[in-house]
Amino acid sequence: MSTKIAVICSKAFMKRINSIAQNIKNIQIDFYLYNQPTEAPVLLKEMKPCDALLFGGTLPYLHAQSVLSELPIPWNYIKQDETAISTTLLSLIANQGIPLNRVSIDVMNPVFVENVLTEIEYSGTKPFIQPISITKSTQSILQQHVALWNAKSIDFVITSIHSVFDELQALQIPAMRMLDATNSIIQCLEETKSQSLLTKSESFKAVVGLLEIPENNPLDNYILTKITTATHSTYKQVTPYSFELFTTAGHLQKALEKENLQNLMQQIEKPFKLAFGYGHSIFEACQNAKNALTFAKPCEIYILDEHKNLLGPFPKSEVRLALKTDDPYVLQMAKQTSLSPLNISKIIHFSRERQSAQFTSHNLTEYLQVTRRTTERIIKKLVDNGYAKVVGEEMTHQQGRPRTIYELNFAIY
CATH class of the missing domain: 3.40.50.2300 (Response regulator)
Structure with a gap:
């Protein structure tokens, strides 16, 4: 086709x-x-x-x-580049025999002309260069060429604008269009x-969704129909409280881009968990959806793609986390700290999203959505291995222990 x-x-x-x-x-x-x-x-x-x-x-x-x-x-x-400009200048010299200092040329980026002249080690007087931009009318560029011609400063014009070429021809001013190779x-x-x-290819990729609802709070058929309509999916009821949805990446992407799905989720008053998996087969997509569902909190949507990148949670944010990594730096950190590559990836994204380099265990707990004890264990492993350091304390209340302030001590970009 x-x-x-x-x-x-x-x-x-x-x-x-x-x-x-x-x-x-x-x-x-x-x-x-x-x-x-x-x-x-x-x-x-x-x-x-x-x-x-x-x-x-x-x-x-x-x-x-x-x-x-x-x-x-x-x-x-x-795109106009050095190749187009060098090809055009070579044609001018070979066919017209006109020196460059007797030429007026309009280009999108004057630096390209400068680069070509530098590459050919040109040391003579440079041509007249007219920059093109959307804020400058084609008529004003034409007038600049004409003014130079009338002043007998040039013998030839090279233009990137076809309408300018036509008008130069009508005025009988020697000109040529920029040559795209x-x-x-x-x-x-x-x-x-x-x-x-x-x-x-991406749009037709298989996508499986898993929807779970509490056993004591069943979802009515109207809501289920709205979800399947928004995602252009069909569904299969697995248990009275769980459903499998089948759609494509293209349909799901459109539902997220238009915020149809997020808006619908916010209207559902009952708690739910929804996750999607991408894959090159239904089986692979289903496995990825199951893995993504383990991260989903009530009223959140996660997506796990075929490259093991975790997206979400929607509608709060759109964070991309790699559940699989070949980065030797991350793998070395995981080995030294005994933390999973996923946790390290989450910590990196946590730091990138913050306005301040400093944080408390409370900040990290909220981001990771884990218990305070789990966060403290993670921070201890980072500190013990030199990947984080204590930089101070903050007193948020008149009573109680002050919170320790930390700062990451490794590259995150």
């Missing part, structure tokens, strides 16, 4: 992409053409169903950037196609 890619670009660039796309198997291109890059956000609303979106340059992408998060499909854009465009098309295939 071919991947349908919507391309937002100029008419001139359409011809370039069309000739190149013929060399790539299993892609179909739908073009949405603009006269000015500022029209890109409007063209987004005209797009028909497709698998991915590609912008024919950085400028149209920047104009549409603020609304891209709403798209359910992956997107990409053809064929390999760069092929790579971008292949990358966009791969993003689409990966998104589809």
Whole structure:
């Protein structure tokens, strides 16, 4: 099955992409053409169903950037880089024989031109460089080129904006478009196609959910129907107080992104536990769901993916914890302290989320959701092995013992 890619670009660039796309198997291109890059956000609303979106340059992408998060499909854009600039300058020198100091060039990032000139060890007078940005109109960039031409300061213009090229041609000012290397465009098309295939693959991944409710407080069918509708899942009743849900990663992700599931959970007045597992098979997903359920507290949702990353708890936060790690540093810590890699991962995330580097055992107990005695054992192992240190005390009440203040003594980033 071919991947349908919507391309937002100029008419001139359409011809370039069309000739190149013929060399790539299993892609179909739908073009949405603009006269000015500022029209890109409007063209987004005209797009028909497709698998991915590609912008024919950085400028149209920047104009549409603020609304891209709403798209359910992956997107990409053809980036201007040193390769495009060096290819264009080489073409200019070989075919026009014009010295660089007699050229005006507009680019997204002037540093790229500087980098190319440095790489070729160019020591002469540099070309006139006009930076492009979404805050500067294409008309003002055109006027800068024209002013240099009228002042007889240049003999040629290189432009990254197709509408500017057309107007320069109409004014009979010698000009050429920036040349995007064929390999760069092929790579971008292949990358966009791969993003689409990966998104589809991830979306169809098997997901099993486990829902548990107290035996003395059964869940009515209306609530169960709302949960299965929100997650687009089917269900099987395992016991009178537990259910298995079957859906896909794509459906669950949408339910979480739109907060449909979190909002529904907050409306349920009865305590419950809900966990989901991802997997490459129903069996693997079910095992991961069972493991995730052991972390779930009442009215919380956890997810364990196929890489043993624990996500949650929803709706309070979205913490990613690795239950499996190959990091030799974490494994060495686990070996020295006799703590599990999971606990070390939790402590690292605890420290990253805090505004202060200092903490008390009470702070850590609340985060880990364990008993105070368990937390004190964990802290003692960290201190004994030099991974934490005592830095002070705090008196929170007039009576009672002061709380010890700790600070972690290892890298967490």
